[in-house]
Amino acid sequence: MDREQRRAQILAIAAEVFAEKGYHDAKIEDIVARAKVARGTFYLYFEDKRGIFEELVSGFVRQLAETIEPIETVPDSDPTRVMRELRSNLLRLVERFTEEPAMAKVLFSAAVGLDADFDQRLLAFYEEIAELLERSLKQGEEAGLVRPGHRRIRAFCLTGIIKELVYQLILRRAVSEPAELVDAMLDLVTDGLFTDPVREAVRASSAPRATR
Amino acid sequence: MDREQRRAQILAIAAEVFAEKGYHDAKIEDIVARAKVARGTFYLYFEDKRGIFEELVSGFVRQLAETIEPIETVPDSDPTRVMRELRSNLLRLVERFTEEPAMAKVLFSAAVGLDADFDQRLLAFYEEIAELLERSLKQGEEAGLVRPGHRRIRAFCLTGIIKELVYQLILRRAVSEPAELVDAMLDLVTDGLFTDPVREAVRASSAPRATR
Amino acid sequence: MDREQRRAQILAIAAEVFAEKGYHDAKIEDIVARAKVARGTFYLYFEDKRGIFEELVSGFVRQLAETIEPIETVPDSDPTRVMRELRSNLLRLVERFTEEPAMAKVLFSAAVGLDADFDQRLLAFYEEIAELLERSLKQGEEAGLVRPGHRRIRAFCLTGIIKELVYQLILRRAVSEPAELVDAMLDLVTDGLFTDPVREAVRASSAPRATR
Amino acid sequence: MDREQRRAQILAIAAEVFAEKGYHDAKIEDIVARAKVARGTFYLYFEDKRGIFEELVSGFVRQLAETIEPIETVPDSDPTRVMRELRSNLLRLVERFTEEPAMAKVLFSAAVGLDADFDQRLLAFYEEIAELLERSLKQGEEAGLVRPGHRRIRAFCLTGIIKELVYQLILRRAVSEPAELVDAMLDLVTDGLFTDPVREAVRASSAPRATR
DNA sequence: GATGAATGAGCGTTCATTCAT
DNA sequence: TATGAATGAACGCTCATTCAT
CATH class of the missing domain: 1.10.357.10 (Tetracycline Repressor, domain 2)
Incomplete structure (x- = not known):
């Protein structure tokens, strides 16, 4: 899975998690767990929680x-x-x-x-x-x-x-x-x-x- | 200021703070500071943060x-x-x-x-x-x-x-x-x-x- | 009820409350509520929570x-x-x-x-x-x-x-x-x-x- | 220090702190300070204060x-x-x-x-x-x-x-x-x-x- | 790049104690 | 003497973010 795919995958999963739980109840942990990547990996692709949300x-x-x-x-x-x-x-x-x-x-x-x-x-x-x-x-x-x-x-x-x-x-x-x-x-x-x-x-x- | 007035005052101020900052960015500290009461006083009148919000x-x-x-x-x-x-x-x-x-x-x-x-x-x-x-x-x-x-x-x-x-x-x-x-x-x-x-x-x- | 009686009454009630809940779970509130006196009254008779416990x-x-x-x-x-x-x-x-x-x-x-x-x-x-x-x-x-x-x-x-x-x-x-x-x-x-x-x-x- | 060691270390230190101060006077701060880890680290290994105590x-x-x-x-x-x-x-x-x-x-x-x-x-x-x-x-x-x-x-x-x-x-x-x-x-x-x-x-x- | 252990600032809440009435 | 509203220090816990490996 190349860089763009991985990014898109995390983005899509983040959308689901934000939709289900709302911004504050959605934890970075929820996103990375569902995307099956490590916590740190998230920050390789996105600036921060607010960043991915705004991008979405x-x-x-x-x-x-x-x-x-x-x-x-x-x-x-x-x-x-x-x-x-x-x-x-x-x-x-x-x-x-x-x-x-x-x-x-x-x-x-x-x-x-x-x-x-x-x-x-x-x-x-x-x-x-x-x-x-x-x-x-x-x-x-x-x-x-x-x-x-x-x-x-x-x-x-x-x-x-x-x-x-x-x-x-x-x-x-x-x-x-x-x-x-x-x-x-x-x-x-x-x-x-x-x-x-x-x-x-x-x-x-x-x-x-x-x-x- | 009697009990009901104090309650109403905190309620009104909480409405303002929630309106300005949103639920999560509104801190209990913001409310009590603006109401010029101590932190603990808030909890004499309301169950908790969620409680006052729901009442509002x-x-x-x-x-x-x-x-x-x-x-x-x-x-x-x-x-x-x-x-x-x-x-x-x-x-x-x-x-x-x-x-x-x-x-x-x-x-x-x-x-x-x-x-x-x-x-x-x-x-x-x-x-x-x-x-x-x-x-x-x-x-x-x-x-x-x-x-x-x-x-x-x-x-x-x-x-x-x-x-x-x-x-x-x-x-x-x-x-x-x-x-x-x-x-x-x-x-x-x-x-x-x-x-x-x-x-x-x-x-x-x-x-x-x-x-x- | 004279001073000594009141004191003794609070003391007896405190014993019950401490027995039921333990020192930390027993709140001054529990004691005064059961004794039907105001919070402040407690402190007219006893130095503090620790004090009444030690006396007991x-x-x-x-x-x-x-x-x-x-x-x-x-x-x-x-x-x-x-x-x-x-x-x-x-x-x-x-x-x-x-x-x-x-x-x-x-x-x-x-x-x-x-x-x-x-x-x-x-x-x-x-x-x-x-x-x-x-x-x-x-x-x-x-x-x-x-x-x-x-x-x-x-x-x-x-x-x-x-x-x-x-x-x-x-x-x-x-x-x-x-x-x-x-x-x-x-x-x-x-x-x-x-x-x-x-x-x-x-x-x-x-x-x-x-x-x- | 691997996961099990770290856990054991915190556990041992918690035992000491609880022994010295009793449950209520032992603060999470005391434990983490003595273990030289951050507050949050404690919660990576144990559910909460009561949890580590019961485990102990x-x-x-x-x-x-x-x-x-x-x-x-x-x-x-x-x-x-x-x-x-x-x-x-x-x-x-x-x-x-x-x-x-x-x-x-x-x-x-x-x-x-x-x-x-x-x-x-x-x-x-x-x-x-x-x-x-x-x-x-x-x-x-x-x-x-x-x-x-x-x-x-x-x-x-x-x-x-x-x-x-x-x-x-x-x-x-x-x-x-x-x-x-x-x-x-x-x-x-x-x-x-x-x-x-x-x-x-x-x-x-x-x-x-x-x-x- | 990928990992996940570690960090620590921050916040809601509690409750013994005080004090104006 | 009695009241009870008010106080505020203190603490447990969370979680976004970092960083050594």
């Missing part, structure tokens, strides 16, 4: 980012194509998580609240996603696909939906299939929750409040 | 639960009233978080990934919320207010939206006012993201895919 | 010492009277222990191995007993009642017998009645363990080894 | 048990041989203690009154010894070597004699040689303490008391 998280974050394909939304885009591409982006993203359940658990559990420093980095990561979504919403508005609205808040709403669905998909076994998840979610953000009469009523009652 | 989290969770008022949705409910009550529930909830930013941070950060045991409890808490939402969606459907759809997934989507908005509202200073947050979110779940042409197109294209 | 032990040791009545063994003493007095001394001693089982437990358990200093004091106490026994054996020899022999070692043997019998009488519930204990013990030290043929044989075989 | 005691108890060789006492045994074997058993036992004075001190001092649990174990150990002695006395009686009598009490008397002699032999430097100890003790249990006239008198006076 940032590597997974990079993978997630690569999963997303930009969607072109020029003014006269075909709405059907845009929706199709959006759907497949979401599907690939959700599937990325289901393919790496350990890393999903690490990202949503072990990496949260680790310390002030790490929290900042996670926040920055979600900020990037939110900004990508914001830009997409802007393009969508400009292309006449998206109803105008508070883009930043919407961006966070969408982030929240995805995070929670994946969180539930991973942490419990069940919920449902990625495709079902994505379709239900798209249904929600496409048509909203309510029936037309409700919508009418809401619109009528909020009209006097003027345009916000 | 479960107390806050209880407060949150009390914030939510049940909404009656009999078949001929007035949609306007329902929406108004929904909005004020959400508003009170979000305000509860903004009034206790430290606890919000603790709940969303420090309490996550603490250990397998605590994760289970958090999951159970979110499960309860999801079940409440599911029941509400069911009543809404039966009252003709809510479009039929996958209620469980929708419940998680809504949970995710609220969590993420509060998370962003707290962890960064910015985003915006609770009311603006709630309104933007309600706008999203009411009318959806897209313009009517897109909706039409989606409906048309997905129709042949048969009934899903 | 030395008080009991004094009681034990007072139990023993000197036996007059002038050259022509009536052996029957001497044996009767010896027996009643032993009986009173053993009964003293059974009347104060808590203090017996303290003396034989809690007070042992407490620290180098306390061990010295216990040793000194047993030394005193041994010296008393030694003097008695000397008088007994001079009065022609006791076979000549290594008096110091014999003194320790006798001490050991008494200690062990009481230890067993107290720490287990059973064994038997004080009188039975004392009689069996007196039987042993009077006639020895073995039958006459054995004694003859031993004497015969050890004779060539010269006078010991 | 149970190891020594096992050694003691192995010291004793069974004595065959068939009906026509040669009394001289039996006494010789008894004497050498006792001598080996006493020498075992003198060879390991630290462990003797631990067994008789530090291990006593440690807590309710440990006390039970010590009691069980002495119970075993008493049972061995009881069985021996029974065989001795059946072989016509031992005068009939209360075997259980006698067993405890003998245990007490041995304990006290060793206790005194170890805790003070003095007393005397193992051989002298054993011989004086055997002399006592063989012929008893008293001269023949006393024995006669006792027998005469207690006769009317009838058979007990």
